[in-house]
Amino acid sequence: MSHRQQHLNSGSNGRMGSADFRRPEENESIMNKKQTAIVREFLYLTAAEGIIAAAVFFFLIPSQAAVSSIAGLAMVLSNIAPFPISFITLILNVILLIIGFFACGKEFGGKTVYTSLVLSCYLALFEHLFPNFTSVTESAELDVLCYILIVSFGSAILFNRNASSGGLDIVAKIMHQYLHMELGRAMVIAGICIAMTTIFFYDKKIVVLSLLGTYFNGMILDHFIFGQNLKRRVCIISENQEMIRRFLIEEIHSGATMYEAIGAYKMETHKELITIVDKNEYQKLMSFIRKNDPKAFVTVYTVSDIHYVVKS
Secondary structure (H helix, E strand, O other), X not given: OOHHHHHHHHHHHHHHHHHHOOOHHHHHHHHHHHHHHHHHHHXXXXXXXXXXXXXXXXXXXXXXXXXXXHHHXXXXXXXXXXXXXXXXXXXXXXXXXXXXXXXXXXXXXXXXXXXXXXXXXXXXXXXXXXXXXXXXXXXXXXXXXXXXXXXXXXXXXXXXXXXXXXXXXXXXXXXXXXXXXXXXXXHHHHHHHHHHHHHHOOOHXXXXXXXXXHHHHHHHHHHHHHHHHOEEEEEXXXXXXXXXXXXXXXXXXXXXXXXXXEOOOOOOEXXXXXXXXXXXXXXXXXXXXXXXXOOOEEEEEEEOOOOOOOOO
């Protein structure tokens, strides 16, 4: 046997050994972690969908405004179709789910199938429990406002987990993925088309509420999405760069980049360290700098989006 064949065989045996000869308790621990992660994920999706369903049933439907929701379109169609809103919502979602499954990938499609079914079940449950429900606030304007705040929060949870509540969210996700629009703006454009359908069945007040609600829903959705994803770009000039660099790498487990910077006043050369951290990491970093190097020169910028490839 040649040295090359021996090397390949030994390498493959080594790889097989590391994968195939794990201790049983290690394999069991890995499986338990995966199962826990899956259960936690579906609990998040179910809770977020419950928030959205409550917003639709208790605020959107009583207001009669079609605000950035396929349920709003279903509410309009219920004026001409002899079916409950929950059933019309289900039919519309099935059509859009098929499109979304192929356009946005299996993970997004699979999660959205689940959330869409859950939404219809929630609505059917609410219809059964509260058959003659009218309004919590007795005001269409307040109903729309409450709906926008609550549904935007629920939708942001789903979008940040690569899922959606189905319906119009699928349209917004497709526009975001292929037209590179912000999700809030995509929701506004798609929602305006839905809102305009109210002109055929409701008065001018409802039409205006639908349009304004759609616009503010997109703004608040972007606020919730970017608010959860905002990071900070921290630029540090210090005489203790090595100490700060080691803290970033070993304690925060964050990368960093170092540049040469020249001060314009004395033309002195310094090292500038730049890193991007989340909110919790930023607080730890600033506490460390204030304690160990209070004379450090630090500037901070807000970062709303990052695109990178994770190093293996």
